[in-house]
Amino acid sequence: MEVDRSAWRRGGLLALVAVLLALVIALHELVPNRWGNLGSLVATFLPWLVLAVPLLILGAAVRRSVLAALLALTPLAAWLGVFGQQLLPVEPAAYDLTVVQHNVADDNPDVERTVELLLAEDPDIVALEELTSENLPRYAAALDETFEHHTTQGTVGLWSRHPISERERVDIRPAGIHASWDRCLRAVVRTPAGEVTVYVAHLPSVRLGPRGLAANSRNRSAGLLGKAIAADPAPQVLLAGDLNGSLLDPGLAPVTEQVSREEHGFGFTFPAAFPVVQLDHVLARGAEVVDLRVLPRSGSDHRPVVARVSLG
Template identity: 85%
Template sequence: MEVEAENGTRSAPAGSTWRRGRPLVLIAVLLALVIALHELVPNRWGNLGSLVATFLPWFVLAVPLLLLAAALRRSALAALLALAPLAAWVGVFGPQLMPVEAEAYDLTVVQHNVADDNHDVERTVNLLLAEDPDIVALEELTSENLPQYEAALEPTFEHHTTQGTVGLWSRHPISERTRVDIRPAGIDASWDRCLRAVVQTPEGEVTVYVAHLPSVRVGPRGLAAYSRNRSAELLGEAIAADPAPAVVLAGDLNGNLLDPGLAPLTDEVSREEHGFRFTFPSALPVVQLDHVLARGAEVRDLRVLPRSGSDHLPVVSRVSLGQ
C-alpha cells in the first residue's frame, strides 16, 4: 500500500524493493570498505590484517552471492549495492590485470619449494630446466634429497651453494656465499633457511638471497604468524643493511605481497604485480607464497609453472639488472 505524504506526493511502501534487504546492504557496504581500505585493517586480533590480505583476491566471489540473496529478497537496493564490492575489487586489482608488453631482461630466475617429501627429483629438475634458467633457488632441501638435486643440476650449473635447507645454482660464478640468520626467538640453531650469494653475471654483479620463512597456520584464534613476521623483519633488516646495488630475493615467504606481516621485507624488495600467481597448495592454488623480488633490479614476467610433485608450484621470472 502506498502512503500519501502531507505535500500530496506518494512515498514508497514500507515493503518496497528499495527498502528490503537492509542487512544485505550493510554486508555489501562493509565488504566494499574492507576491500578498498584493506591496508588499514590492523594486524592484531589474530593477525587480522594478514588474514584479510591472504584471501583478499577471493573476496570478489561474494558479489554473485550477494546478488543472488538480493534477488531472493527482491531488494533492488541490495542488488545495486552488491556491486560496490566489485567496484572496490576492480580498484585494487584492476591495474595488475592490464596486459603488459614483453620487455628485455638479463637473467631468468626459477624459484621452487621442492617439498621435503617430493621423491620425484628427476621430474622436478626437468620441469625447472625447461625454462633455461640462469639461476635456480630451491627450498626444503634435506640430507636425503640434496645429493640427488646436486647430481641432477650439476651438468647444467657449474656453480652452486647450499645453506641448511636452501640452495642456489647458477650458470655464472659465485664469488661470495654466507649464511643469513633469520631465526625467530625460540628456534634452535638447526633451523637454517637463508643464504646470501654474490653472482658475477656478464651484465654485472647481483646479490641473491634465497629464503624460506616460517609457515603460518589458520586456527580458531586467527592466523598464527608471529615466527613468519619476525623472520621477515630480520631478513628485511639484512637486506636494508646490504650495500649491494642489485639485490634479488627468491624464496617461499609464506605470504602474499599484500600481507602487512611481510611489510618490513617488502619495503626493501618488491616487484610490480601482473595478474594472479597462486602457488599453494599445488592441487588447487589459492594464494601466492613463492616469490622473486628485487631492489636495484626489475622483476618482469613472473609466471607459475606446472606441478612438480611438491605441494608448491614453481615460479619463473625474468630479471633486468638495469646496469
C-alpha cells in the same frame, strides 16, 4: 505506473554487508595485524572476496531489493580498484636473467621430474627450498650437470650458470625456534650484465586455526630478513624464496619495503593441487622483475615460479 517503494526498503542487511565488504577490500591496508594476525588473514584471502558479489546479487534478487542489488556492486568496484591494474595485459620486455624459484618439498617423491620441469625454462639461476640431507645429493647430481656453480646453506640452495664470488649464511631464525633451523643464504653472482646479490630464503610456515592466523614466527623472521637486505650495500639485489605470505600481507612489510615487483595476474602457488595464494616470490631492488609466471605442478605441494629479471 506505481513505484514499489518497499523494494528500496527491503534487504537492508544485505546492503550493509555489501558496504562493509567493499570497505574491507578498499581499506585492507588499515586492517590491524592484531587479534590473530587479522590483517594478514584478510590480505591472504583478499583476491577471493570478489566471489561474494554473485552471492550478494542473488540474495538481492531473492529479497527483491533494489537497494541491495545496487550496493552489491560496491565490493566489485573496490576489488577492481585494488586488483584492476594486475589484470591489464603486459608488453614483453627485455631481460638479462631467468630465475626459477621452487619450494621442492622435503617429501617430494620425484626429484628427477621436478628438475626436468625447472630446467625446461632454461634458467640462469635456480633457487630451492626444503633441501634435506636425504634429497640434496639427488638435486645436486641432477642440477650440477647444467650449472657449474652452486652453494647451499641449511635447507636452501642456489645454482647458477655464472660464477658465485661470495656466499654466506644469513641468520633469520626467530626466537623460540631450534638452533638447527637454517633457511637463508646470500650470494653474489657475477653475470655478464653485472654483479647481482641474491638472497634465497624460506620463512616460517603459517597456520590457520581457531585463534586466527598463527604467523608470529613468520613475521619476526621477515623482520630479520628485511633488516639484512636494508643493511646490504649491494646496488642490485634479488630475493627468491618461499615467504609464506602474499605481497599484500602486512607481516611481510619489512621485506616488501626493501624489495618488490610490479604484479601482473595473481600467480597463486599454494597448495599445488588448487592454488589460492602466492607464497613463492622473486623480488628485486635496483633491478626489475619484468615477468613472473607459475609453472605446472612438480611433486611438491608448492608450484614453481619463473621470473625474467632486468638488471640496472
